[in-house]
Amino acid sequence: MPELIAPDAAWHQAWREAHLEWGPGLHEDGFGLLPGDDVETPDGFMAWVRRLAADPGCTYRWIVEDGRVLGGIALRYGDHSAVPRAGHLGYGIRPSARRRGVAVWAVEAMLHEAYMLKMPRILAVCEAGNLASIRTLKAAGGVPEQSDDGGRVCRYWLSTAPSRESPATG
Numbered sequence: 001m002p003e004l005i006a007p008d009a010a011w012h013q014a015w016r017e018a019h020l021e022w023g024p025g026l027h028e029d030g031f032g033l034l035p036g037d038d039v040e041t042p043d044g045f046m047a048w049v050r051r052l053a054a055d056p057g058c059t060y061r062w063i064v065e066d067g068r069v070l071g072g073i074a075l076r077y078g079d080h081s082a083v084p085r086a087g088h089l090g091y092g093i094r095p096s097a098r099r100r101g102v103a104v105w106a107v108e109a110m111l112h113e114a115y116m117l118k119m120p121r122i123l124a125v126c127e128a129g130n131l132a133s134i135r136t137l138k139a140a141g142g143v144p145e146q147s148d149d150g151g152r153v154c155r156y157w158l159s160t161a162p163s164r165e166s167p168a169t170g
Contacts, residue, residue, distance in 0.1 A: 029072075143158075
């Protein structure tokens with residue numbers, strides 16, 4: 001069973017294995033990677049993990065299971081600068097862990113965290129061609145918002161009202 005954990009430098013090697021599986025670039029949504037982040041060296045990785053922990057408008061969680069990092073998920077709140085463009089929620093699942101329901105599970109767990117932060121609903125945004133994310137957001141109860149951006153992105157609102165026990169707590 002997967003679990004959500006706060007980013008931790010002790011997971012450097014497991015995180016690097018997931019990162020390598022994705023391939024080059026900063027496309028792992030939910031990890032908060034920036035172009036200048038050094039995630040290869042232990043010191044750079046530790047500095048990145050400290051930066052994530054210090055972000056006042058975002059809760060980062062890694063999705064782990066059996067010593068492997070399966071993905072990452074981020075919940076942005078308050079006046080976080082990324083919310084208007086990217087929504088409150090960003091996530092990514094490594095290719096080998098996809099199609100197992102891990103993303104839906106993680107989204108539902110973060111809905112519980114959003115509820116605890118007194119957020120009645122959250123916005124998730126994905127590219128219009130990202131059918132896996134669209135399926136994930138619908139499965140988690142997402143309701144599409146009409147968009148006037150020419151169909152480039154899909155915007156889904158998700159209620160944080162508890163309808164069942166949080167997946168993160170069993």
